[in-house]
Amino acid sequence: MPNNKPRIAVDAMGGDFGPQVVVPGALHAAKTGKAEIILVGDEEKVMAQLARHDVKGLPVSVVHASQVVEMEEKPSEAMRRKKDSSIQVACNLVRDGGADGVISAGHSGATLACAMFTIGRVAGVDRPAIATFMPTERSHCVIIDVGANVDCKGFHLLQFGVMASVLAKTMLGRENPTVALLSNGEESGKGNLLVKEAFDLLRASSLNFVGNIEGRDLFTGKVDVVVCDGFVGNVVVKQAEGLASSLGRLLKGELRRGFFGQIGTMLALNALKRFSRLVDYAEYGGAPLLGLKGSCLICHGASNAKAMSSAVRMAARFVAMEANSHLSEAVAANIDLAGPRRPAVNDQR
Numbered sequence: 167m168p169n170n171k172p173r174i175a176v177d178a179m180g181g182d183f184g185p186q187v188v189v190p191g192a193l194h195a196a197k198t199g200k201a202e203i204i205l206v207g208d209e210e211k212v213m214a215q216l217a218r219h220d221v222k223g224l225p226v227s228v229v230h231a232s233q234v235v236e237m238e239e240k241p242s243e244a245m246r247r248k249k250d251s252s253i254q255v256a257c258n259l260v261r262d263g264g265a266d267g268v269i270s271a272g273h274s275g276a277t278l279a280c281a282m283f284t285i286g287r288v289a290g291v292d293r294p295a296i297a298t299f300m301p302t303e304r305s306h307c308v309i310i311d312v313g314a315n316v317d318c319k320g321f322h323l324l325q326f327g328v329m330a331s332v333l334a335k336t337m338l339g340r341e342n343p344t345v346a347l348l349s350n351g352e353e354s355g356k357g358n359l360l361v362k363e364a365f366d367l368l369r370a371s372s373l374n375f376v377g378n379i380e381g382r383d384l385f386t387g388k389v390d391v392v393v394c395d396g397f398v399g400n401v402v403v404k405q406a407e408g409l410a411s412s413l414g415r416l417l418k419g420e421l422r423r424g425f426f427g428q429i430g431t432m433l434a435l436n437a438l439k440r441f442s443r444l445v446d447y448a449e450y451g452g453a454p455l456l457g458l459k460g461s462c463l464i465c466h467g468a469s470n471a472k473a474m475s476s477a478v479r480m481a482a483r484f485v486a487m488e489a490n491s492h493l494s495e496a497v498a499a500n501i502d503l504a505g506p507r508r509p510a511v512n513d514q515r
Contacts, residue, residue: 172200173265176206190219192226193216200479201478206252252270295396296311323364331373331390334391348379
């Protein structure tokens with residue numbers, strides 16, 4: 167890598183606002199000197215946005231892509247019909263060694279499909295999974311999977327736990343992350359067949375598995391990693407986003423009522439700002455897609471420039487920390503349990 171800086175391919179056409187938000191966000195990250203930025207998209211539109219900023223001396227380049235995947239398109243059709251889409255070209259760069267990672271705020275399904283089939287999976291990973299950082303009373307925890315795999319086997323959940331544990335070590339600095347399985351009760355016998363099978367596998371693994379966790383404990387900071395299938399995880403994350411937004415609006419409404427409420431707002435302004443940063447998805451920027459031969463972040467469609475900047479920095483740190491190497495080692499250490507050819511634990515009794 168030139169100058170030892172991770173090279174991050176940025177889908178400049180992705181998201182609700184396209185280049186007018188993505189380009190400034192990527193440039194802000196470039197100014198930190200932590201990564202080289204490759205903006206992928208319609209060259210004319212990207213250059214028009216670059217012309218609005220001082221880019222002299224910044225490690226930024228542009229790669230042209232003539233097509234864009236629209237939100238209503240099916241991922242499979244987009245991959246077949248739009249081989250020169252911005253997200254496909256960006257993933258091609260990673261596959262061919264021209265970039266170390268990719269981020270996109272565009273069509274999440276297309277990003278997932280392109281990343282999986284173009285970049286490829288780490289050896290031993292059956293299904294890449296989407297992880298996200300959830301604010302808790304103590305700090306943040308990692309939840310995996312939050313949408314990539316809605317139908318899973320027990321060994322898939324074990325693989326998710328292994329990958330998320332590595333993410334918690336590299337990105338959150340947890341030396342020996344505690345891993346829990348999301349269930350309808352803390353007891354080992356709770357849960358459906360998938361959860362029960364995954365429980366046995368996780369308990370037999372090298373992970374710091376502490377058992378089941380209930381939904382009410384997700385935000386207490388009780389554990390570092392929470393494992394579930396993509397259907398459950400997606401519901402949990404979207405419910406949390408909706409709850410945070412509703413509580414914020416309710417709180418603002420109450421604080422604006424009457425003279426004393428407004429005085430209280432002024433006195434608590436700094437605390438409110440800190441709370442806002444804690445629950446702001448833009449602080450991390452995106453959800454890592456783990457299990458690929460490269461760094462990939464899937465960003466919110468409504469991402470602002472701050473979120474895009476944070477996503478670039480996170481992708482660059484993932485590469486710089488050699489997270490994929492650690493992930494491969496962790497998967498290999500549990501391959502006897504996490505392999506798809508292994509029968510379910512309950513079937514061996």
